[in-house]
Amino acid sequence: MILARHERPYERRRTPPEHVTGSSGPLLEAQCVGRTFGARVALIDIDLHVRAGDSVALVGSNGAGKSTLLSLLAGALSPTSGRLVHGGPGLDIGWVPQRPAIYSRLSALENLEHFARLERVAGPAERARELLDIVEVSADPIPAGTLSGGNQQRLNLAIALLADSEVLLLDEPTASLDPRQRRRFWQLAHALPERGGAIVFATQHLAEVDEHASDVLLLEAGRSAFSGTVADWQLSAAIEGLK
């Protein structure tokens, strides 16, 4: 992620394979994006540039606008001002909402197969089983609603991974995971930037910013309070106070 005045540290940047971008431009870009819900202003003039290899952390207190921004980037909401620009016409964006978006009365396998078919994934049944193995969720025919919170979150991630997206948007993805599940989750999530894609994740765990982000966008009451690299973030006196 980059704003014009910031340069990202070279060591945190991963080189995207050419087939992902075809150019050096951003994969995903928000330009002066704003969103209101009736009279309530959720976001104001947010700029965000997501490039291949980025791992962008969205931080801020509850209600700061992190989830709204992710929903806008995912296309689940439309901005009321500004615009969103995709790096390519066929850019696939995976979205892992904060609350698992799964059918609780279908099994994990049925959920994955259903969404795989809607995504027009080749061999949906095989792909579903493959992803269940990857996220280590049982294929037992039990309702997904009866799975533990951690397993539901991993199923949530698996659905987002179905389409081999170039960009993955993660809304507080580790909130309900135990430490072991968290480590496993980040292994899976980091695979994408390492392949030349990018992830954008919202978090309230500042340790996750240090460990898993290359760039940070701090939101306060819907406005951008800081945007830059993690190194800048760590040096910022204002942020030190917050930390």
Place this chain on the structure above:
Amino acid sequence: MRSIALLVRKDGRLLRRSPALLAALIVYPIVIAVLVGLVVRFAGEQPRVALVDLDGIPPIVEIGGQEFDVDQIIGQTIEDIELVRLDANAAERALKSGDVLATITIPEGFVRALRGMLRSPQLRLDFNSDLFGTRILNKVQALVFSLNRQLAETYIAANLEYVDLLTVGGSGTFAGNPFDVIGLEEAGRRLRALGEANPDLQREFDELATFVDEAGLALAAVEGSLRATAHPIELVEAGTSGRDALLSALVQAFGLALTIAFISVLLAAGSLASERDENVLGRLLRGLVRPTELLVSKVILVALLAALVALILAIALGVLVEVNGAASEHPWERLPLLVLGFLVAGASFACFGTLVGTRTRDARTATLVALLIALPLMLVGLVPTESVGGVGIVSDLFPFSHSVDFFDAALANADPARAVLRSTAWLVGLGLVYGTAARLGMRRLLA
């Protein structure tokens, strides 16, 4: 189309996983349909009507030498009305409070006027000019008709006694005054005797005797004439073996429409809102499916399910009609037309349900709101449109009355094409309006 099929398949699978919901959706409307059938059958079976007797009529009234059991006559005539004897003030209060639906007042001097036969006594009926008031008016008109008929018989009998007196002679009373008459037969005999005793005047006496004989013959025909003028038209009542009211085509149509309405509105509203409950709406609508496809998938599934349940109900009712031994005119050959109606009505109600689903935040609220909105609208559909002003307009804006019209025409009309086409046009039109409104409201679901 592929996405719609996938969504329908998924929703079908979800429904199968919720047997309690499925059972409730099927059993509840059927129970409601049966209850409504019973209500329609017995609605207003015993409305209360006040009887204010200002004349102090005794239990047995003698008129023209014939005794009348007042309570028995009233009971026989309006057996499905509970008659409550009240004084004038109490009756007025009861009518205002709705405790009674009407008041029949018997004024002072009523029986005296009846006995006198010089003027028609009056009964006064006070009623609220609503649906039930009209019904009571019909009942009381029937009572007055019946009383008039019985009184006419009595008056005819009394008049015939006078005719008999005129013919054969004897003693009688009129307006309380006694009198003696010799009678036409005796008059004829005396005239002829006078003629024989007075040969000069015999011709005149014979002419008078002939006139008296002819008058006697004319009086002999009075009885038939009196009865004919009392009852210019006589109603002959004959029972038939038609359907019981509970199984009438209209009641069946109500039951079927209720079943489809409940299933469709509640299921469509709940199903759409549950997508939001499960938090999958955002995932679906960010490119996997179009909002219209999602709506159409709900409408298709709900219409199919509603049509299936309605078909089972229609077959069950058809069998009941046959078993009931009613005239076997249940149109089994109309079943395909009915199924078409079930699908169209189900889709129309489902469009309304999806509109409710877009306006509510979760499945429970959606089904509750759907029930709260749909129930009164369905009841409005049960009220005859001509009885209450404005009801027709409200009823027209909801698919219920049009569904009833469709099913009733399909079940009972000899030539249902016109009614079916009109109802179909309404159902499709309303479905499009509600569906478009639901489509416009889809974005709100994501907010």
